[in-house]
């Protein structure tokens with residue numbers, strides 16, 4: 001058994017959580033002494049699938065969350081929260097209080113989205129309440145927990161942003177609509193790579209600080225890196241423009257390059273702040289303003305130095321994996 005840190009994943013059976021659990025249980029398994037997945041029902045196929053891969057399942061008692069979380073976090077070094085935003089404030093605070101009571105060294109906030117700290121602009125009449133709620137939870141965690149609190153901002157997910165036309169990429173129908181310039185760069189990351197990044201950050205941040213230079217380990221960690229993990233980490237698997245995506249789709253799928261439609265950015269920006277405007281409209285304006293371009297301002301080198309641990313999934317990989325070519329249809 002590994003002598004590495006122990007980890008618990010809350011919500012580890014979910015859309016994002018399953019990929020994080022999977023990284024801990026497969027590629028990075030030997031770096032962790034224990035991988036515990038918290039679930040409300042250990043009998044589901046997803047939970048059982050994780051158990052089959054070696055996870056220790058912990059069924060949370062919803063009638064006694066307080067004691068249940070204390071038991072789940074006993075002997076755990078790293079706690080990863082991947083609960084959805086739809087959970088109650090009460091559960092969010094129960095989790096934070098249990099994290100604060102625990103002896104863990106590292107806590108990951110449930111972020112895994114674009115870096116909302118930098119998305120607002122004068123054009124935004126107000127901020128979505130969701131972003132304010134997340135920042136309040138981050139403040140609370142950093143105030144109450146004596147260990148390290150990490151927020152991992154992951155750009156947009158390929159699996160959502162490019163699988164549905166809501167952000168302007170309708171790959172299935174070869175149709176694209178940009179707000180503002182189609183040459184504006186936007187960053188994306190795959191769910192698989194988000195899982196790997198969390199595992200790497202867990203290794204780096206739970207490692208004891210080294211007093212002398214430590215040799216690189218098989219998982220790429222060194223003692224010095226522990227101190228170098230920032231509280232807010234940003235990753236970007238691929239950074240591309242609408243034009244790049246259009247050209248990749250044409251090449252991979254064997255279709256004619258589409259004409260990219262554009263919408264007036266100023267008019268779209270002016271709509272923000274009207275009650276009921278959906279979150280994706282804020283995201284599309286932020287995309288157009290360059291605020292989701294993490295091509296340079298990212299921590300990719302920290303989590304995956306020189307791409308030596310894995311190859312980041314590209315748009316081309318995603319399109320090949322998700323969409324059949326016209327030639328074969």
Ligand SMILES: NC(=O)c1ccc[n+]([C@@H]2O[C@H](COP(=O)([O-])OP(=O)(O)OC[C@H]3O[C@@H](n4cnc5c(N)ncnc54)[C@H](OP(=O)(O)O)[C@@H]3O)[C@@H](O)[C@H]2O)c1
Nearest residue numbers: 011013014015016017039040082083084110111112113157
């Ligand atoms: N960047 C993006 O585009 C993007 C997209 C999606 C999500 N995210 C972020 O990723 C994080 C995780 O979201 P997600 O969509 O992956 O979550 P999810 O799949 O909806 O839920 C994760 C797990 O949490 C547990 N859970 C769900 N509702 C619960 C409740 N009411 N009480 C207690 N446990 C509950 C479930 O596990 P059990 O049933 O096993 O208990 C579920 O499998 C969030 O911060 C979210 O905003 C970002």
